[in-house]
Amino acid sequence: MRFFEDIAIGQRRELGSFIFTVELIKKFAAQFDPQRFHLDEEAGRKSLFGGLAASGWHVGSVCMKLLVADGQRLTREAAARGEKTAIWGPSPGFRELRWIRPVLAGDIVSFATEVESVRPSEKRPEWGIVQARNTGTNQRGELVFSLLATAFVPRRDAGS
Amino acid sequence: MRFFEDIAIGQRRELGSFIFTVELIKKFAAQFDPQRFHLDEEAGRKSLFGGLAASGWHVGSVCMKLLVADGQRLTREAAARGEKTAIWGPSPGFRELRWIRPVLAGDIVSFATEVESVRPSEKRPEWGIVQARNTGTNQRGELVFSLLATAFVPRRDAGS
Numbered sequence: 001m002r003f004f005e006d007i008a009i010g011q012r013r014e015l016g017s018f019i020f021t022v023e024l025i026k027k028f029a030a031q032f033d034p035q036r037f038h039l040d041e042e043a044g045r046k047s048l049f050g051g052l053a054a055s056g057w058h059v060g061s062v063c064m065k066l067l068v069a070d071g072q073r074l075t076r077e078a079a080a081r082g083e084k085t086a087i088w089g090p091s092p093g094f095r096e097l098r099w100i101r102p103v104l105a106g107d108i109v110s111f112a113t114e115v116e117s118v119r120p121s122e123k124r125p126e127w128g129i130v131q132a133r134n135t136g137t138n139q140r141g142e143l144v145f146s147l148l149a150t151a152f153v154p155r156r157d158a159g160s
Numbered sequence: 161m162r163f164f165e166d167i168a169i170g171q172r173r174e175l176g177s178f179i180f181t182v183e184l185i186k187k188f189a190a191q192f193d194p195q196r197f198h199l200d201e202e203a204g205r206k207s208l209f210g211g212l213a214a215s216g217w218h219v220g221s222v223c224m225k226l227l228v229a230d231g232q233r234l235t236r237e238a239a240a241r242g243e244k245t246a247i248w249g250p251s252p253g254f255r256e257l258r259w260i261r262p263v264l265a266g267d268i269v270s271f272a273t274e275v276e277s278v279r280p281s282e283k284r285p286e287w288g289i290v291q292a293r294n295t296g297t298n299q300r301g302e303l304v305f306s307l308l309a310t311a312f313v314p315r316r317d318a319g320s
Contacts (some may be wrong), residue, residue, distance in 0.1 A: 031221075031225070032221035032222065032224055032225045033221070033224050033225065033228055034225075034228055034229075034232075035228055048249065048250055049250065055224070056251065056253075057217070057220060057221045057224050060217060060220070061191075061192035061193070061217045061221065062192065064192055064193050064215070064217050065191070065192045065193065065194075068193055068194055068195055069194075072194075089208065090208055090209065090259070090262070091216065091259060092258065092259060093216075093256070093257045093258035093259050093260075094257050095255060095256060095257070096253070096255060097253045097254050097255075097257065098252065098253035099250070099251060099252060099253050100253075102250070
């Protein structure tokens, strides 16, 4: 992962795509969100969603999955270059999660993250605070998911 | 589910408890949040969490699971009394999700929901907008999770 000093407003990373198949939608829903329009095609078609729809928590969890994979990729690449890598702090939470459009069975959602603000932490000088907008866009280019995440990111010169 | 007219500020429902076992924490993390402190006890102990910690998305998804079960229970009870039940609209998202304390392996988290605000929708007179604070509290009475949810709730006299 990157250090605070390496992060600037507007930096964007494409996190990759995920196909929300019938099977994966039903599997997540059966465990965590067993509403009928997440479990049954016919019930989905009759609902406001107009089709078997992924749970919003499934969409958010897949975004997390791709964020983690991207961070692990960055860490491996930095290690391969012999660079020191940053260990980010635990996330305190996030704001403004929006499920903008349904994610229906067969939809391919591409996730991305873009830095919206960076500032040093006043209380903890060894950390910076980064806000990033994580988004999901479907195969028609429509925004389906958006979340404003907050992360504590270590400063390069702290604690070394 | 209840109609808008049946909902008042301060109404609280206990949603039940969930044991975050080692197995369930690792199973969720392997699928959606494969960071080491969510996958391995030793890595968890060495992390800022101090133990194998559940993914925050796991905690949120379990809260959703218990909310859905509670809604289904309310609907069954109303149907048993011969009452009409409300079908809530899709959630547009939520605000202020906070992971306040780690949820560690073996923790028992009790979830609850409490109504914070109610107002008629200006654009759609057949709907009301309800904001509720969903929380998780561990076996030591410590708040670990909080989220401010928004829901569109049908009005009793609309569309009947």
